[in-house]
Structure formats: structure tokens, C-alpha cells
Amino acid sequence: MSSESWAHLSNALVYSTIIVLSVALVAFAADFALGTGRRRSNQRKQHKLALQRSGASDGAVATEAPTEAPADDRWARVGVSLSTLATVLIVGAVITRGISAQRPPWGNMYEFTVTAVATLMVIWVAMLPRRPEWRDLGLIVVLFNLLLLGVAVLVLYTESAELVPALKSYWLWIHVTSAIIASSIFTVGSLASVLYLFAERYERRSSAMTQGGVRDAIGARLPSSKQLDTVAYKTIAFAFPLWFFAVVAGAVWAEDAWGRYWGWDPKETWSFVTLVIYAAYLHARATAGWRGRPAAIIAIVGLAAFLFSYFGVNIFFVGFHSYGGV
Amino acid sequence: MPADAINALADQQAAADPLRQPMLGFSGGLRWLWRQLTSMRTALILLFLLALAAVPGSVFPQRGASPLRVGEYIQDHPTAGPLLDRLGLFDVYAASWFAAIYLLLMVSLTGCIVPRCVHYARNLRSVPPATPRNLSRMPEHRSFTTSAPPTEVLVAAGTALRGTRFRLRPAESGAQDSVAAEKGYLHELGNLVFHVSLLVLLVGVAWGSWFGYHGTVVVVEGEGFANTLTQYDDFTPGRGFSTSLLAPFSFTLDSFDATFLAEGPRRGQPDGFTADVTYRETPDSDPKTQRIEVNKPLAVDGAKVFLLGSGYAPAFTVRDGEGDVVYSGAIPALPQDPSFTSNTVVKVPDAQPEQLGFNVTVTPTAPDQVDPSTGPRSVFPEMDDPRVYLGAWGGDLGLDSGVPQNVYQLDTSAMEQLGRKDLAVGETWKLPDGRGSITFDGLSQFANIQVAHDPGRWLALLAAVAAIVGISMSLVVRRRRVWVRVTPDDGDRTLVEVAGLAQTEWAMLGDEVDTVLAALPGAPVAEKEHV
Numbered sequence: 001m002s003s004e005s006w007a008h009l010s011n012a013l014v015y016s017t018i019i020v021l022s023v024a025l026v027a028f029a030a031d032f033a034l035g036t037g038r039r040r041s042n043q044r045k046q047h048k049l050a051l052q053r054s055g056a057s058d059g060a061v062a063t064e065a066p067t068e069a070p071a072d073d074r075w076a077r078v079g080v081s082l083s084t085l086a087t088v089l090i091v092g093a094v095i096t097r098g099i100s101a102q103r104p105p106w107g108n109m110y111e112f113t114v115t116a117v118a119t120l121m122v123i124w125v126a127m128l129p130r131r132p133e134w135r136d137l138g139l140i141v142v143l144f145n146l147l148l149l150g151v152a153v154l155v156l157y158t159e160s161a162e163l164v165p166a167l168k169s170y171w172l173w174i175h176v177t178s179a180i181i182a183s184s185i186f187t188v189g190s191l192a193s194v195l196y197l198f199a200e201r202y203e204r205r206s207s208a209m210t211q212g213g214v215r216d217a218i219g220a221r222l223p224s225s226k227q228l229d230t231v232a233y234k235t236i237a238f239a240f241p242l243w244f245f246a247v248v249a250g251a252v253w254a255e256d257a258w259g260r261y262w263g264w265d266p267k268e269t270w271s272f273v274t275l276v277i278y279a280a281y282l283h284a285r286a287t288a289g290w291r292g293r294p295a296a297i298i299a300i301v302g303l304a305a306f307l308f309s310y311f312g313v314n315i316f317f318v319g320f321h322s323y324g325g326v
Numbered sequence: 327m328p329a330d331a332i333n334a335l336a337d338q339q340a341a342a343d344p345l346r347q348p349m350l351g352f353s354g355g356l357r358w359l360w361r362q363l364t365s366m367r368t369a370l371i372l373l374f375l376l377a378l379a380a381v382p383g384s385v386f387p388q389r390g391a392s393p394l395r396v397g398e399y400i401q402d403h404p405t406a407g408p409l410l411d412r413l414g415l416f417d418v419y420a421a422s423w424f425a426a427i428y429l430l431l432m433v434s435l436t437g438c439i440v441p442r443c444v445h446y447a448r449n450l451r452s453v454p455p456a457t458p459r460n461l462s463r464m465p466e467h468r469s470f471t472t473s474a475p476p477t478e479v480l481v482a483a484g485t486a487l488r489g490t491r492f493r494l495r496p497a498e499s500g501a502q503d504s505v506a507a508e509k510g511y512l513h514e515l516g517n518l519v520f521h522v523s524l525l526v527l528l529v530g531v532a533w534g535s536w537f538g539y540h541g542t543v544v545v546v547e548g549e550g551f552a553n554t555l556t557q558y559d560d561f562t563p564g565r566g567f568s569t570s571l572l573a574p575f576s577f578t579l580d581s582f583d584a585t586f587l588a589e590g591p592r593r594g595q596p597d598g599f600t601a602d603v604t605y606r607e608t609p610d611s612d613p614k615t616q617r618i619e620v621n622k623p624l625a626v627d628g629a630k631v632f633l634l635g636s637g638y639a640p641a642f643t644v645r646d647g648e649g650d651v652v653y654s655g656a657i658p659a660l661p662q663d664p665s666f667t668s669n670t671v672v673k674v675p676d677a678q679p680e681q682l683g684f685n686v687t688v689t690p691t692a693p694d695q696v697d698p699s700t701g702p703r704s705v706f707p708e709m710d711d712p713r714v715y716l717g718a719w720g721g722d723l724g725l726d727s728g729v730p731q732n733v734y735q736l737d738t739s740a741m742e743q744l745g746r747k748d749l750a751v752g753e754t755w756k757l758p759d760g761r762g763s764i765t766f767d768g769l770s771q772f773a774n775i776q777v778a779h780d781p782g783r784w785l786a787l788l789a790a791v792a793a794i795v796g797i798s799m800s801l802v803v804r805r806r807r808v809w810v811r812v813t814p815d816d817g818d819r820t821l822v823e824v825a826g827l828a829q830t831e832w833a834m835l836g837d838e839v840d841t842v843l844a845a846l847p848g849a850p851v852a853e854k855e856h857v
């Protein structure tokens with residue numbers, strides 16, 4: 001196959017992903033509307049408590065039947081199946097794009113974005129068997145990825161082609177790969193923090209008996225705020241060293257390409273800002289009076305800074321990094 | 327002590343209420359200030375300020391990166407420009423308020439980290455605290471009864487915990503009904519290594535910018551460069567720089583080659599630069615050769631020589647009205663577009679009877695037809711069909727007026743236009759009225775070269791790597807405690823409790839407690855949780 005037909009195949013796979021993800025979005029929305037999320041998590045929690053608290057005797061198995069009938073999660077399961085299919089498709093799109101261009105397919109904004117979506121989907125789908133509560137993030141993860149793919153296809157699309165000389169370096173592999181993985185994981189964490197705010201508000205107001213409105217309706221369908229907080233902390237704590245590494249690898253590369261390892265180029269500045277904000281998040285988690293809502297808000301600001309360093313910088317500012325094509 | 331001492335300490339500091347404290351006079355006030363500065367909350371706020379302060383540097387043009395754009399900005403915004411300039415917004419990363427933030431953060435960090443290091447060193451050999459009275463209050467708690475005697479359970483617990491590298495509290499005299507164990511001291515070590523590395527990183531960065539330098543120079547193919555101040559087109563020294571820090575190397579640019587994509591959607595984009603140089607580390611050392619490419623600089627004596635870009639230098643021979651050669655050589659031209667349509671100026675002050683000047687446009691690959699609205703435009707960046715478009719002027723170049731001139735501009739106020747002509751390589755244009763002639767001898771390439779020396783970069787890199795290792799260690803390892811207590815039941819049975827506590831909540835704690843539990847005689851067979 002020629003380079004062009006591989007590129008066409010890649011585009012077709014991206015479009016297929018968009019279609020499949022859209023259907024998955026409908027499935028997750030249906031699951032969400034049926035409001036089973038919180039009930040499921042509560043069941044899991046009770047089940048676990050039953051295991052822990054029972055003072056079982058010799059050899060006896062500490063189980064207790066769940067008190068409620070299993071919640072109906074048909075729609076969520078449809079959503080997960082479709083998301084898995086979409087993950088396979090988008091990974092295929094990345095691989096075929098790489099074959100077409102004969103290099104790692106993250107050399108311009110379009111390719112970064114498609115690869116980031118693939119990474120996010122792989123991380124999320126791969127974690128589902130180990131962390132069932134991650135399924136409750138389905139709606140927001142799928143929605144976010146659809147938005148990214150939409151921006152990639154409509155705004156950022158670039159033909160498959162060779163790289164400018166400065167991008168031909170094995171540091172490209174190291175720097176960009178770690179940046180994509182770290183940012184995908186940050187994204188999961190910050191999205192969990194968005195949901196946290198809804199869940200926390202719902203829980204706070206459920207004791208005050210003043211619920212109502214859309215925000216509480218959303219909150220009522222979410223896992224507990226504690227679970228969401230844990231997801232956010234773990235993902236961000238995991239991604240932080242990786243992001244630090246990506247920034248350092250970028251500095252090593254810049255030293256070889258441009259003669260200085262740090263020059264406060266807009267892209268460098270914003271990746272630094274992102275790093276510092278997520279460091280503030282980790283600090284907030286360990287500071288009295290800053291846990292919970294303030295920490296969650298910092299995590300969301302971190303995502304905003306990251307998204308700006310990703311899209312905003314290339315579009316608004318002129319710098320060394322803008323030569324990758326928009 | 328249920329929570330970790332460090333956390334508790336940090337929390338106490340953050341929660342310290344200044345109003346409740348007794349008046350302690352001057353030294354007390356200082357101590358209070360110091361405690362505030364080194365509190366977690368202050369660190370958090372300073373981190374925020376640092377992030378915020380870094381932003382304007384990406385919004386406004388910066389002197390360090392693009393001094394020309396700063397000038398334009400100030401011209402375009404006559405009221406806001408000078409004000410922003412006074413606030414340091416065109417030089418954010420060297421501004422005093424930016425420095426104030428990161429220096430405060432570093433002071434706070436030092437004040438926070440030194441006591442923690444001392445604390446850590448003192449507690450290296452510390453003993454896990456005794457078993458709390460009420461284990462059922464711990465976040466993880468299991469219990470069962472067994473027919474095994476208490477001592478057997480405790481011995482099994484000790485073996486299991488030691489086997490997974492827990493540190494055990496030694497048995498005390500008297501009633502011995504429990505085992506207390508702790509693990510995960512690397513968490514705190516990793517955290518300390520990370521924070522100390524941040525300090526070292528800053529030292530490395532500061533060292534490099536104080537004693538380092540960087541500069542750029544245009545070198546035409548075949549010509550050379552010696553590392554002395556006068557040879558640079560543009561030079562930025564650090565504050566601690568002295569000329570003795572310039573490594574005495576020199577090099578000749580033997581050949582330079584820029585290639586561009588000839589087809590595909592990115593036709594005309596640069597594909598590669600290579601420069602072959604012969605260099606000497608000192609004037610008397612043996613010459614060596616090396617190829618410099620983008621991403622592959624030449625390293626000599628601590629300095630690095632990089633290729634930043636390229637351009638073309640047309641070579642001319644000019645004869646004046648008396649037939650004398652009054653000019654000969656190659657002159658770099660400034661690229662105007664991605665296809666390397668480039669402009670330059672040739673000034674010939676020695677020509678007789680009148681001085682001569684030429685406006686030159688170079689096209690490495692000439693167009694078939696010149697579009698009159700845009701002037702000549704190169705159609706491809708490589709040297710496929712070079713051509714120069716000349717505008718000749720005669721008269722006074724104005725070089726003696728004392729006003730410094732731009733080398734790329736011709737001051738034609740005292741000159742008259744002699745005509746226009748375009749030349750291919752080797753062609754000669756005889757100027758009107760017997761004023762002489764100009765020959766286009768050929769086109770060579772020049773390289774835009776940057777020389778940089780940063781003596782702090784190894785320290786910075788080392789610190790960055792240590793920081794990554796440290797933070798990974800502290801995020802992977804959890805400090806946690808596990809207790810096993812035995813209580814003889816009424817009959818001949820033993821009630822066994824196993825409990826765990828982690829410094830920060832940690833999902834694996836339950837599994838760890840289960841593992842210890844499973845190693846005890848008569849423990850229930852744990853069933854995997856199904857969801």
C-alpha cells in the first residue's frame with residue numbers, strides 16, 4: 001500500500017471512532033439517566049464493609065449477600081463494549097498514520113491529539129477490570145474524547161508528511177510519548193475532580209434537605225465523592241513524575257536543538273505552569289483546610305492550564321514550538 | 327499517635343492561629359513569621375503565585391527571546407507599552423517580582439526541608455509506636471477467633487511481617503499481647519530527595535546563567551570563526567561573565583548543505599542541515615573535523631556550537647569607471663520567505679568617479695516570470711537556478727555622516743537610480759554612463775550559528791533526575807503500620823485482631839492486612855471481592 005492509502009485508512013479509522021464513540025456516548029447517557037451509578041457504588045461499598053466488619057470464625061467465609069438486587073447496568077455495559085471497539089479503532093488510526101508517515105505519528109497538533117485520545121482510551125479501558133468504579137467516568141471520558149477528536153478533525157487536520165529537521169530526534173519519541181501519557185492520565189484525574197464537585201455538593205446538600213436543580217440531579221447519579229477524590233488523587237500523583245520527566249526530556253532535547261535547555265518559550269512556560277499547578281494540587285491534598293473542594297478546583301485549573309499549553313499556545317503565540325503545523 | 331508525625335506537624339503549623347498566641351516580643355514575632363513562611367499553606371500560595379507570575383511572559387514579547395518585537399510592541403502601544411516595560415513585563419523571568427516569588431518559595435522550602443531532614447535522620451533507627459488500645463478504629467480492621475495459642479499467633483505474625491520487610495517493635499517486658507510493625511520509610515526519603523533536588527536545580531540554573539554566555543554569528547561557507555567577543559553578531563553574557571571564560575576555539579565552515587523536501591504536501595520545508603567544520607580547541611592544537619547537524623551540535627571545551635538556520639550569500643565583483651576591482655566577495659542576504667527569497671545590499675564606497683550602491687534580491691530558484699506586484703519570488707529554497715535582481719544607485723552613500731547605518735539598507739537620499747537588471751551566475755551588467763560593471767560570481771550558503779556555554783547544565787540535569795527518582799519513590803511507597811493483637815477468649819480460644827493504618831489513604835492497605843491475616847494460624851480463608 002502506498003503512503004497515501006495508509007493515510008486514507010487512518011482517516012477512515014478516525015471517522016469510524018467518532019461514530020462508535022458517539023453511540024457509546026448515547027449508551028452512557030442512558031445509563032446515567034437511569035441513575036444507577038450511585039446505587040452501584042453504594043452496593044460495592046456495603047459489600048466491602050460487610051466483608052471487613054464481620055468477625056468471622058475459623059475458616060468461615062466473611063460474606064454477606066448484598067442487601068439490594070443488583071442494579072441494572074445493561075446500558076453501561078453496552079457503553080463499555082462500544083468504547084473498547086472505539087479504542088481498537090483509534091489505536092489502528094495511530095498505527096496506520098505512523099506507517100503512512102514512516103515515523104512516530106505525533107509530529108504535529110493533529111497527530112498529537114489523535115494519539116492523546118488513543119492513549120486516554122487505552123488507559124481508561126485497560127483500568128476497567130481492575131477498577132470497576134472507573135466505569136462511572138464513562139460519560140465524561142467519552143464526551144471529552146469526542147470533543148478532542150472533533151477539534152482534531154475540523155481544526156487541526158494536517159496531511160501526513162515528513163518532519164522538519166528539528167523534530168527528527170529520538171528525544172521526540174521520549175519527550176512527546178511521556179507528555180502524551182502523562183497528560184492523558186492528568187485528564188482522567190481532573191475529569192474525576194469535575195465530577196467530584198457535583199457529588200460533593202449533592203452529598204453536602206442531601207443532609208440539608210435542600211436538593212434540587214440540574215447539579216444535584218447529576219450529583220445523585222455519580223459515585224461517592226470519596227471514590228472520585230481517590231481516583232483524582234491516584235491518577236494525578238501517578239502522572240506528576242511522568243510529566244516532570246516529559247518536561248526534563250523536552251529540556252534535554254531543546255538543549256541539543258536550540259542551544260539552551262530552557263528559554264521560557266510559550267510552550268515551555270505553560271508546561272511549567274501546568275507542573276506547578278499540579279504540584280499545588282498534591283500539596284493541597286496534604287494541607288489542612290485545602291482537601292476536598294479547594295484541591296478539586298486546583299486539579300481542574302491544572303487541566304485548564306494543560307489544555308491551554310496544548311491548544312492555546314500553538315494558536316495564539318509565536319514560538320519555537322509552533323513550527324509543528326497548527 | 328494515629329496520624330503521621332510529619333503530617334500532624336504540617337497541619338498544626340497551618341492551623342496555628344496567630345491571634346491566640348501570646349505576645350512574644352521581637353524574637354517571638356520573628357519566629358512566628360518564620361513558621362508562617364515555612365507552613366504548607368504558604369508553600370501552596372507561593373506555588374500558585376509562581377504559576378501565575380510565569381504567565382505574562384508568554385503573553386507579552388520578551389527581550390531575551392525577541393527584542394525586536396518588544397520594540398514594535400512599545401511603538402504600537404504608546405501609553406501601555408512604557409508602563410508594562412516599567413513593570414518588567416517584557417522581561418518577566420528576570421524581573422525582581424518574579425525573583426521575589428521563587429526566592430521566597432526556596433526560603434520556605436529550605437525552612438521546611440531542613441527540620442524534616444533532621445527529623446528523618448534522627449528517626450532512621452526509630453521503633454514503631456506501640457499498639458493502640460482500640461484497633462477497631464483503624465481504617466482496616468479484621469478479627470477472628472482461633473484455637474491456636476496466643477504466642478503461636480504472635481510468632482507467626484512476627485515472621486510474616488519480617489518476611490515482607492516490616493520493621494518490628496521489639497518485645498517489651500511484661501504483658502506481651504501484640505506485634506506492632508511499620509514499613510515504607512522510603513516514602514519520606516523520596517519526598518526529601520525531591521524537595522532538596524529542587525533547591526539544587528535552582529542552584530544549577532543560577533550557576534549557568536551567571537557564568538554562561540550565548541551568542542550568534544553568521545558564517546558563510548568557506549569562512550571561519552574564532553571565539554572572541556568581536557566576532558559575534560550578537561552576544562549575551564551572564565552577569566558573572568568575563569572574557570577569560572571564552573574557550574579559545576576556532577573553526578572553519580568547510581561546507582554547508584541545506585536540503586528541502588522536493589515533493590509532497592510540505593514541499594519546500596527544510597529536510598536537513600549539515601555543516602562540515604574543521605576546528606581547533608586552542609590556536610595551537612591539531613585541527614579536527616566534525617559534521618554538525620540540527621540536534622547534533624559540536625561540543626568544544628564546554629561550549630556548544632549549534633546550527634540555528636541558513637541562508638544565501640551572493641558573491642559579486644564590482645569594477646568602477648576606471649576598471650579597478652573595488653569590491654569582491656560574498657555578502658549574506660536576509661531570507662524573506664520560506665523559499666528563501668532574500669534581500670541584501672552591496673555598498674561600494676571606493677568606486678570612482680562616484681560611490682555605488684546596489685539593492686539585491688536573491689532567488690535561489692528563479693521564477694519563470696516575475697509578478698510585478700510582488701517583485702521576484704523564489705519558487706524553491708534550494709539553489710536550482712540562482713538569480714539576482716539588482717537595482718543600482720550612484721552618488722553619496724552617506725557613510726561619513728556619522729549616523730550608524732543599517733548594513734541591510736541603502737540610504738538613497740543623496741543618490742540617483744542607475745537602472746535595474748537581473749543576472750544569472752557568471753553574467754555581468756555594464757552600468758550606464760561608464761560607471762563600471764557588476765558580475766554575479768555565484769551563490770554560496772551561510773549558516774546561522776549559535777555558540778552557547780552553560781556551566782550549570784550538568785548540575786541542573788542531575789538535580790532534575792534526582793527529583794524524578796525522589797518523587798516517584800515517595801508516590802509509590804506508602805508509610806503504613808500493621809498491628810496484630812491477641813486476646814484470650816473465655817474458653818480455650820484466642821481472639822485475633824489485625825489492623826492497618828497508612829499515612830495517606832491507600833487502597834492496597836486492605837490487601838496488605840489480608841496478607842498478614844492469611845499467614846496466621848486458623849485465619850479465615852479470605853474470599854476475593856466480586857463486584
Ligand code: HEM
Nearest residue numbers: 279282286336364365366369431434435438517524800801
Ligand atoms: C518548590 C516548590 C515545591 C514543589 C514543586 C513541591 C512539590 C511537591 C510534591 C509534588 C509533593 C507530593 C509528594 C507526595 O505526595 O508525597 C510534595 C509534598 C510535600 N511538600 Fe512540597 N513542593 C514544593 C515546595 C514545598 C515547600 C516550600 C514545603 C514546605 C512548606 C513543602 C512541603 C511538602 C510536604 C510536607 C509534602 C508531603 C505531603 C504529604 O505528606 O503527602 N513543599 N511537594
